[in-house]
Amino acid sequence: MREITKLMVYKYNMMNLRYDFMGYAFDKKNELSFHHLIIPKRLCQRKKLGDGYTESNGAILVQDTAHNYLHIVEQYDRELFDGITNEMIQENLSGKIRMENLERINILLEYFEKECKGFKNRNGEELIKPKYKERILKR
Numbered sequence: 001m002r003e004i005t006k007l008m009v010y011k012y013n014m015m016n017l018r019y020d021f022m023g024y025a026f027d028k029k030n031e032l033s034f035h036h037l038i039i040p041k042r043l044c045q046r047k048k049l050g051d052g053y054t055e056s057n058g059a060i061l062v063q064d065t066a067h068n069y070l071h072i073v074e075q076y077d078r079e080l081f082d083g084i085t086n087e088m089i090q091e092n093l094s095g096k097i098r099m100e101n102l103e104r105i106n107i108l109l110e111y112f113e114k115e116c117k118g119f120k121n122r123n124g125e126e127l128i129k130p131k132y133k134e135r136i137l138k139r
Contacts, residue, residue, distance in 0.1 A: 004053045005034045008060050012097055021059040021088045022109075023102040023135040024066040033063040035070065037089055059088040069132040073112055076119075076127075083108050106137040 009015060009029060019025050026032060036044070036052050037059050044052030061067040074081040087101040087108075112128075119127040 001030065001032070002034055002053055004055060004058065005032060005060060008034075008055060008058065011055075011095070012060065014060060014097070017097060019097070019102075019136050020061045020066050021091055021097055022061060022066040022070065022084070022105050023137055024062040025134070025136055026062045031062050031064065032060050033067050035059045035061045035067055035088075037085055037092065056092065059092060065131055065134070069109075069128075072127060072132075073109075076116060077112060080108055080112055102135075102137055106135055109133075109135070 006029075009032060012021075014020065014032070015029065018027070020032065021035075034053060036057055038057050039047060039052050041052050044050060044057075061070065070081065070084065073084065084105050087105045091097050091101050109132075113133060116127055121127050
């Protein structure tokens with residue numbers, strides 16, 4: 001785990017909260033990963049930002065659910081992806097994972113789930129895995 005990830009897990013009190021910037025629960029710290037928020041990793045070197053692993057450019061997500069799911073959302077609905085990213089940027093700026101941001105993220109994901117219900121990936125599997133719908137907020 002990168003040092004910046006460890007620092008952000010500590011700063012955002014995530015081991016006590018037991019959920020990430022998108023409202024996905026986790027048990028172990030090693031389930032978490034750094035997600036580039038503002039400048040994607042692939043563009044960081046071009047912009048002379050090194051690898052882009054900075055607190056201001058990151059959110060901590062559960063790799064197997066939130067992180068993977070967010071990249072699916074990015075592929076299918078860029079506007080929705082940008083909306084979710086904006087909520088995580090607000091959390092980052094406030095220095096807290098706030099319930100109002102998680103509620104808005106949940107609403108955006110519920111919209112995506114409704115719009116993409118029944119979609120299949122390239123392997124013919126459901127695009128939205130059941131575990132992607134298991135967030136701490138239930139509607």
